[in-house]
Amino acid sequence: EYVNLNEFLVYIINRFDMMIHSDEEHAEDSGAPKKHYVIKRDLTKQDIWLEIDTDKMTQVIDNIMNNAIKYSPDGGTITVRLFRSREHVLISIADQGLGIPRADLAKVFDRFYRVDKARSRKQGGTGLGLAISKEVVEAHHGRIWVNSTEGKGSTFYISLPYQPYDPGGDWDDETV
Numbered sequence: 001e002y003v004n005l006n007e008f009l010v011y012i013i014n015r016f017d018m019m020i021h022s023d024e025e026h027a028e029d030s031g032a033p034k035k036h037y038v039i040k041r042d043l044t045k046q047d048i049w050l051e052i053d054t055d056k057m058t059q060v061i062d063n064i065m066n067n068a069i070k071y072s073p074d075g076g077t078i079t080v081r082l083f084r085s086r087e088h089v090l091i092s093i094a095d096q097g098l099g100i101p102r103a104d105l106a107k108v109f110d111r112f113y114r115v116d117k118a119r120s121r122k123q124g125g126t127g128l129g130l131a132i133s134k135e136v137v138e139a140h141h142g143r144i145w146v147n148s149t150e151g152k153g154s155t156f157y158i159s160l161p162y163q164p165y166d167p168g169g170d171w172d173d174e175t176v
């Protein structure tokens with residue numbers, strides 16, 4: 001299905017923005033600690049149309065966003081960026097959380113792998129989120145990777161092949 005990638009990301013981000021508010025209401029009843037976070041968006045002015053499996057890609061972005069919140073202390077900023085080059089689009093999701101030790105960077109995409117078992121167990125989860133994300137991104141012929149500094153935060157990147165949408169086939173690029 002062809003989607004406008006800007007709209008797609010804004011839709012997901014808005015949903016997380018709403019969760020902040022509903023969580024706060026819920027936290028007041030339950031006494032559970034509230035987690036505050038701010039989501040910044042840095043998207044492209046031009047629309048980017050891409051053919052993706054929307055449900056599966058939503059799952060990927062949801063997991064990375066959930067991780068960014070889950071593995072960050074209160075008060076962090078999450079920055080979602082969208083870039084486009086000639087042949088790729090790049091989505092990056094940066095957090096100011098715990099970070100990932102260098103030795104674990106490649107392994108976080110393995111099934112069931114979780115950094116620091118004790119710490120992760122408290123947070124809940126199975127360790128499958130990123131393994132599934134990798135499968136989905138690779139099924140789209142894309143790549144997923146992470147840069148991270150312990151104690152400072154992590155940035156997850158998703159790159160997907162991109163071809164300018166050209167419904168006519170023979171039209172001049174400038175007019176499409």
Ligand code: ATP
Binds near residue numbers: 063071120125128
């Ligand atoms: P699930 O997603 O299945 O609920 P999970 O979040 O533990 O469980 P993954 O999403 O696959 O599993 O992440 C694997 C591990 O990578 C996590 O347990 C955590 O240790 C580490 N990790 C993932 N994202 C971050 C992040 N943004 N900051 C720090 N550590 C992270």
Ligand code: MG
Binds near residue numbers: 063066067129
């Ligand atoms: Mg996860």
